[in-house]
Amino acid sequence: MAGLRRAGVIGGGFMAEVHARAIRAAGHEVHGIASSSPESGRLAARRLGVPIAFDSAEALIAADEIDVVHVCTPNALHFEQASAAIQHGKSVVCEKPLAISEIDAEHLRRAADDAGAVTAVPFVYRYYPVVREIRERIRGGEAGELLLLHGSYLQDWLANRADTNWRVSSDGGGPSRAFADVGVHWCDLMEFITGHRIVRLSARLVTAHPHRGAPGDRVLNEDMSLLTFETDGGAAGSLTVSQISQGRKNRLWFSFDGTEGSFEFNQETPDSFWIGGIDSSSTVTAGTGGMRSADARRLSMLPAGHPQGYQDAFKAFMSDAYSAMMGEEAFGLPDFSDGFRAAQLTAAVIRSSESQEWVVVPEFESASANERSVR
Known part of the structure; x- marks a missing residue:
């Protein structure tokens, strides 16, 4: 081949x-x-x-x-x-x-x-077709001026004190777990969709279970992270991240609220999104005529009513990654600059939690996350 x-x-x-x-x-x-x-x-x-x-x-x-x-x-x-x-x-x-x-x-x-x-870097939630559709609509002005960017990423795989994994060790997993593991996915998605960049934040990291697994196994990174932030576009935001929320398997949820409308998405039901307005609201489903974005249609591999999930998003990400390796254009492909952006945010979250103060996030332009054109 x-x-x-x-x-x-x-x-x-x-x-x-x-x-x-x-x-x-x-x-x-x-x-x-x-x-x-x-x-x-x-x-x-x-x-x-x-x-x-x-x-x-x-x-x-x-x-x-x-x-x-x-x-x-x-x-x-x-x-x-x-x-x-x-x-x-x-x-x-x-x-x-x-x-x-x-x-x-x-x-x-x-x-x-x-x-x-x-x-x-596999920030694969960018590869749901409805995410690309929301991106085009927001950047096309359908939300108006964005005012509030809020959401959560909730899991329960470490809900019990007996639950453990190499990630709970700061030696293997690093100084942050919940935020560095899944919170950065939410932040990447928010910046990719809206074009806003987090410039200032206040955070709290919470370890609910200071010991896990065998007696004496001390946990030095967090089970939960709570984040309030401001963006370069003048919006305010908040994010709750948890790996101890009973019944939540992988609930990445956001609502981006503007002067003309709100856009809501839940990763556990990834084939649709909600648009809220004062006079009426609607749900748009992947694979239907309601999907206007050419990029969303490119990523819609199945007819309407046939759900695409996480592995499908991963396949689309990998296809773009290998296309880029062969010299082809791969719009929205997250690379090491996006990985560095996530590390910047993680470091700022840790600094804020330790100091209990607002922290400025250094400026850095990630080409794929902050690309202004919509294709």
């Missing part, structure tokens, strides 16, 4: 499987995999149907037959592995957070720019 790219996936867990499916759906080859040990790499290769199990991440990155490196490992390993991949001249798809410190994330962004590497 002309233009076939051979991918190497580092990591053998859930996200590695999601990446592998999406790579194949994009028409490319999952050529090799490496995990935390040679044995776990071989097990992952058999489970995912990958022909080569490398003994280490280093061996996979250095292999001449690997064109694209996918980093799907614990957060603390992202910086080292993505850096090495760039140094070896590879394209890189790295899970967020790009790094567990703002400094390391900026280093990766600069290294990718200097090397001319094509990079991608």
Whole structure:
């Protein structure tokens, strides 16, 4: 196949499987995999149907037959592995957070720019068709002047004190968990859709369960984050993030409210969105004539009434990422500049929570998140 790219996936867990499916759906080859040990790499290769199990991440990155490196490992390993991949001249798809410190994330962004590497970070909620439709309508003025940008991202997978995971360790997961893990998805979506940038924020990080799992396992990152912010477009906003909300599986919800209308979206029902007005309100469904955006129609792969979900969004993201690697345009593709933006916001949230003061977020223009034209 002309233009076939051979991918190497580092990591053998859930996200590695999601990446592998999406790579194949994009028409490319999952050529090799490496995990935390040679044995776990071989097990992952058999489970995912990958022909080569490398003994280490280093061996996979250095292999001449690997064109694209996918980093799907614990957060603390992202910086080292993505850096090495760039140094070896590879394209890189790295899970967020790009790094567990703002400094390391900026280093990766600069290294990718200097090397001319094509990079991608899976902020995949951008790839729901209705998200692109909301973006075009808001940027076309249908909401009027945006005044209030608010929402939440709620999960329950760590609701009980006995629940644990490598992410609850600051060594493996980093100094922030709930915000750095899922809150940044909401912020990326808000900035991508509205064109507004968070310039100032006040945050509180809360650890509900200071010990998890076995006795003595201390938790040093947060279960909940509460955020109030201001944007460069004059809007105010708020965000609640939780990984301990019983019954909420993956509820990313927002309402962007303006002088002419409000736009509401819930990721758990991703095939529709709500438009609110004083005189009337309506629901728009993906795949119908109500979808006006060419970009939304491009991403609508199924007829109306056939739901597209998270893996479909991931496949669309991966298709754009590999198109970019082959020199094609991929509008809205999140890259390492967007990963750095998320690290900036995370660092500001931590500083604000520690100081209990409002914090200014440094200016940085991310081309894909802040692109003003609508296609």
